[in-house]
Amino acid sequence: MTQSFAVETKALVKRYRSVLALAGLDLAIEPGCFFGLLGPNGAGKTTAVSILCTLLRPTSGEARIFGSDVVDERPAVRPHLGIVFQDPSLDTELTGRENLEIHARLYRLSERGTRIERMLEQMALTRDADRRVAALSSGMRRRLEIARALLHEPRVLFLDEPTVGLDVHARRSLWERLEQLRGSGLTLFLTTHAMDEAARLCDRVAILNEGRVVATGAPQELCQQVGGDHIELELDRPEEALPLLRTKPNVQDAWIEKRTVMVKVKHAPTELVALVEELKPQGIRAVRMREVNLEDAFVHFTGHKIDTAGNLE
């Protein structure tokens, strides 16, 4: 393997008794990339992160962080890792500042005070730094975890489902902080089941399905690979429309989602008029057009749709 990749895995397999969590994961992430690993709950995202963070041994295959093996060269790997776990991992009895102080000592950092103040400021936590973590909001706790993960200046920051459980406002504010980290040379490894999050943040994504990467590339590239546009129609009698649509040569696919008829075509603007004309008898109430997004690409590559909680529908 070359030294040039920030994160690299080859044929990585993890088996828990009868369950195959990772079935040969191959990743190669360039330094400085904001990378997203996408998949529903149970796809193996957290397993992959745990292995890359030296917490879990793979059954077979290899994984390297900046050229160092995560099993055989743990002491070389660990100082480079910053991790925000899916579940909270702060000491809730201590204050934010105390959490950072303990962490700074565990990494044997010099100039602890200055670093801590800088991180607190960067994550907008200075005002609340001396409150017990138990008294902080979930958004603040997440930011504190990011502050902790960045304190020792890691080369790779892992974020395992960082916005799960956050309200819309906290989620946005976290995205903004993460976007600020882009371009600093830091490699970011995000796992998420939220496609809007990945599309907004990531330079490159890999779609994980049943422990294997089924597609990889920039979000835009994946959308282009899927191709086509969507026309959404709200009809009085949607069920009548489907058989009709499926006979049309220009319609690539058609289905009903929450009483709305979804039609996939090559180029929506040229098909729209004909389609509306065709479906008038079914009582059109509203029509929308949109380009293919990452969520459609995900469905295309995995054959599944995921709900907002990250479960397969």
Add this chain to the structure above:
Amino acid sequence: MTAFVSDVMTILRRELLRYGRERAFLLAQVLLPVLAVLLIGLPAGKLGQDPHYASYLGAGLLMLTITSGAIGGGYTLIEDVQRGFLRSILVAPISRTSIVVGKILARLLLSLLLVITVGTVLAFFTDIGLAHPLLSLGALVAITFGFVALGILLATSLRRTESFRTVAVFVTLPLYLLSGMFFPIETFPRVTYLLALLNPLTYGVDLFRYGTIGVHELPLVADGLVLLAFAVLMTALAARAFERRLAG
């Protein structure tokens, strides 16, 4: 080696910060033995016409403080696993041994502090003192190791956090009652006397009492050997259970 020491000190610092947050609980741990000696030890001594009973009970209650604190200390390790905090330490470039050693050291320091505080208060109206301070310290160290380990073992064998306190009571109450903390085991009926001899805590109480008031009822060599074996065996079992818990 210096790295190991500094890691242990970091874990120790965190534990002491946490213990510092539990001031009410610490105050209770000071007040309860003092009140028990005043309100039970002294009157019971008068009733039984034994002026030394208060000192005797006082020494036993100091050992109770050490033991129950140690069980709770072991439990906090598993609490750290369940609350996720431990993972943030495990990914740091430090050894697992330093985590456990730091935790036990913190508990030792706290027990020592409690014993000195309560012992000083008790010294005003009982004979509790420093008859053989090194032997008291030995008993404190061995029982702390053994019971921190027992706390870890109990906590790792339980799936649910809430059941820990209940189970801990069922395991520890018989150990306490059969240890001669409250009465000499010679006064026990034959069956409970034999059970008391099988209880490792009995030897801890005996050695600690000799260390503080100069009285013992079992051979001191037996106390020392049993405590050493207990501490080593329990620590080894707990280390294995902890490793397994982390692995799976």
